[in-house]
Amino acid sequence: MKFFIDTANLAQIKEANELGILDGVTTNPSLMAKEGIQANDAVMHHYKTICEMVDGDISAEVISTDFEGMVAEGEKLAAIHKNIVVKIPMIKDGIKAIKYFSQKGIKTNCTLVFSAGQAILAAKAGATYLSPFVGRVDDMNWDGIDLIAQISHVYAVQGFKTQILAASIRNPLHIIKCAENGAHVCTCPLSSILGLLKHPLTDIGLAQFLEDAKKFA
Secondary structure, three states, X not given: OEEEEEOOOHHHHHHHHHOOOOOEEEOOHHHHHHOOOOOHHHHHHHXXXXXXXXXXXXXXXXXXXXXXXXXXXXXXXXXXXXXXXXXXXXXXXXXXXXXXXXXXXXXXXXXXXXXXXXXXXXXXXXXXXXXXXXXXXXXXXXXXXXXHHHHHHHHHHHOOOOEEEEEOOOOHHHHHHHHHOOOOEEEEOHHHHHHOOOOHHHHHHHXXXXXXXXXXX
C-alpha cells in the first residue's frame, strides 16, 4: 500500500518524505487555505514547490463544478508538473471531466466518494485514483472501512484498474484497516503516519536494552 500525506504544509511534507516511505501528496482548497494560500498564482506556485519536494503523484483539486471549468482548471494544473494528478469531485460533470482527462492521458483522483455506486462510475470513466472518505462515513454512523472493503471487492470482481485511495483518515488504526481491506493508497495526516511507530512494548524494550548496555561501559 502506498502512503500519501494529506496536507499542504511544507514542513510536514518534508518530515514525512525524510522517513523514506512517502509516495505522494494529496491537497484540497481547505488545506491550502489553512496554510494561508488562496490567490491562484500562489496556489500554482505551492503545487510546483511540492512537486519539487516529492517524487510521486501530487493531487491538485479543481474548484469549478461545471465541465468546462474543470477541464480548463485541470489542464492548467496538469501543466505545472508531470506528477500532478487532477482531483475532481464526484458529480455528474466531474465524471465527464474524468473521462475527458483519461482520454488525454492526464491522471485523475475522483474525490468526495461515499458509496460503491459512485466508485463504479469513477472507474468506468477511467479515474486513476478514487478517494472514499473513511472518517466522514464513520461520522454518519456508517462504517468507512466496510466501504473500502466493498469497493475493493467490486473492483477485483470487475477488473477495474482504478486505485482505491483511502482518505479522511483519522488515526493509525484506520491505516491498518484500510491496508487489510484492499486500499491501494492511504492518504493521512502526519500524526496518523507517526502514530504507527508507537507501541509501549517498543518503549519498554528499548529502555531495557539501553539500561543493560550501560553495564558494558
